[in-house]
Amino acid sequence: MAARIAQTTGAAHTAILGLGVYRPTRIVTNDEVAGPIDSSDEWIRTRSGIKTRRFAGESETIHSMSVGAARGALESAGIAAEQVDCVIVATSTHLLLTPAAAPQIATELGMNAPAAFDVSAGCAGFCHALAMASDLVRVGTANHVLVVGVEKLTNTINPTDRSTAFLFADGAGAVVVGPAEQQGIGPVVWGSDGTQSHAIRQDKDWMEFFAEIDEKGLDAVRPYMRMEGTAVFRWAAHSLEKVCRDAVDRAGLSTDDLDAMIPHQANGRIIEIMARVLELPEHCALANDIEEAGNTSAASVPLAMEALLRNGESKPGDTALLIAFGAGLSYAAQVVTLPDWR
Incomplete structure (x- = not known):
């Protein structure tokens, strides 16, 4: 046995x-x-x-x-x-x-x-x-x-x-x-869509770059990040409403229970569309740190969270929906209780 x-x-x-x-x-x-x-x-x-x-x-x-x-x-x-x-x-x-x-x-x-x-x-x-x-x-x-x-x-x-x-x-x-004494991080709703991997990508792999160095020497062009903005915009506008609603549902809440929404700071227009289609309540603060911070990829959600708390638009203990999406294309969302901050 x-x-x-x-x-x-x-x-x-x-x-x-x-x-x-x-x-x-x-x-x-x-x-x-x-x-x-x-x-x-x-x-x-x-x-x-x-x-x-x-x-x-x-x-x-x-x-x-x-x-x-x-x-x-x-x-x-x-x-x-x-x-x-x-x-x-x-x-x-x-x-x-x-x-x-x-x-x-x-x-x-x-x-x-x-x-x-x-x-x-x-x-x-x-x-x-x-x-x-x-x-x-x-x-x-x-x-x-x-x-x-x-x-x-x-x-x-x-x-x-x-x-x-x-x-x-x-x-x-x-x-x-x-x-914690009470649950402060809700179940995650996450996934990926590899059919859209071209939308945000490194434009050449390292072996291609090394081969180009051998061929062109100092004229070789290093790899850069590329993005097809229209493809990302359409995918986000079409796909993310369900992800957000599923995250709120899995947390046992409704959008009326949300005090804040903190999306990945990808683009101001995407943020506005997400808020509109979710029909967020008037009291729900919407993070817009992109105005001053730009798109900082994996850093954008915690930076936007800090900005909401620092500016007094949200307070510790508030209930917030986090949603992020990017290269992959990958996405993840969860409802959280905002932490003490100082």
Whole structure:
């Protein structure tokens, strides 16, 4: 007879216990990015809703931005670094295939050998990682999990590419997930659509690039991120209403119960369409951090969460719907209780 393998059990309920962010110092206006793409401030605002964005400097790296955001999250949660059992970093712009960013971030934070790994799910990465963190705590694999969404997209975009140069920016957001008296993180609704993988992609793989170096030498063109904006817009407008409604239903709530909606800050027009089709109640705050932060991919949801709390549009304890989507195409949504923030 086979031996019985023991199972662990964890907390009955989980929640976001603390939130921290890192916004790069340099503020970049539309006028600054408009020249290389033969555009204008008006065109960019109309197309995207963006007024400014943050570009990281050389010293503001994936690691340093993550550490800055993580320290804020730990402080607001009242959790010491050594109490964290697992670190999950959601990013698509850590440009080393190995090692992952998470172990080095954990070490710099002074953690005691936690499990640490990266997740690559495009702009939906933070919501994917948040779901994983909640499940890890509930099953007893970890007691506290640090989740970081971080991007340095300025390392991956061509400043002359009219489809991406004005949209993307840099930053980091982090949360601590742990046990709670009441459930503060609802069931995730997530998935992917590989038929749309062309919509957001790296335009050549590394082997193609190496072959081009052999052929052209210094004239070889490095890989860049490309996006088919119309395809992404149509997919999001068509597909995300059901994802949002399913996440609210799985949380046992209705849209009338929502105090806030925090979508991935992809495009101001997509945010407006999502709010309209969901028929959100008048009291429901709608995150619009894209105006000042641009599209920061996996960092955008925690950054937008912080902006809502900092500006007083939402408060700790409010019920918020998170929804994110991006390269893959991948998507994830869940209802959460907003954390204490300071």
